[in-house]
Amino acid sequence: MKKLMITLCVMTLSYTASAQYNPGFRFGLKAGANLSNINGSNDLSLNSGNTAFNFQDNSNRSLGFAGGVFFRFGRALYIQPEILLSQKGGQFNMYKDGVKNEDGKVDLRFSNLDVPVLFGFRIARFFRVNAGPMASMKLSPNGKIKDSFEDVTDENGSVTFQNRLSFGYQAGVGLDFGRLSLDVRYEGNLNEIVKVNYNNATTAAQFGKKGNLFQATLGLAIF
Incomplete structure (x- = not known):
């Protein structure tokens, strides 16, 4: 019984010290997941010969990884x-003469380097609220949208993809448990992350879309 009481006391002291860990500076690692989507106010319609093609929004979200390092001052x-x-x-939903193509959709995925800078405050010891700007640089292109446009356009068409660098914001809440932290955020874009210009002898069209996502991450403060 005595050994059990000593063990419980040690565990309690250890947990209390961990829970009160709140220095003025933190550095740590974090990892989690994104649920993202791309949408906009305009759809794209193309005509190739006697065939009409349409790219339209799809409400489904894509699951992706998010991870890196954080600093807190x-x-x-x-x-x-x-x-x-x-x-x-x-x-995107893809239609040919009003009918979906074989796959029914174009799936886009990008790898980005994100640099958010969040300003936050604590409401209680464990609870945080934060928001701030973010810059995002696209590291890898997605070939599927390029292949899809090439499939529906002729050789006389010119398709260009823009906006490797985009800007946006993040806002959310966080919980701290000693060195562990849980963050849930919403992210939105201020400019278009996908912008397509298509030109040929008969058609000139633009296709611009912004992104948004929900993000959940678990962080571990190293010091």
């Missing part, structure tokens, strides 16, 4: 910059 009020590798994407 401050206690009650804090600034938290992060460097994250983030997989994002979405889907």
Whole structure:
């Protein structure tokens, strides 16, 4: 019984020390998942010969990885910059003469380097609220949308893809448990992350879409 009481006391002290771990500076690792989508106010319609093609929004979200490092400066009020590798994407419905193609959709996925800078405050010891700007650089192109456009356009057409760098914002809440932290956020884009210009002798069209996602990550403060 005595040994059990000593063990319980040691575990309680250890947990209390961990729970009160709240220095003015933190550095750590974090990883989690994105549920992302791409949509916009305009759909794209193309005509190739006597055939009409349409690319339209799809409400399905794509699952991707998010992970990297974070820095936190401050206690009650804090600034938290992060460097994250983030997989994002979405889907478009593709129609040919009003009928979906064989796959029914075009699946887009991008690998991005994200740098959010969040400004936050604590409501209680464990609960945080934060929001701030974010810059995102596309690291890898997605070949599926390019292949899809090439399938429906002729050799006289010119298709260009723009916006490797995009800007947006993140906002969300967090919970701290000692060195562990859980964050749930919403991310939106201020400019288009997918912008397609298509030109040929008879058609000139633009296709611009913004992205948004829900992100959940678990972080571990190293110091």
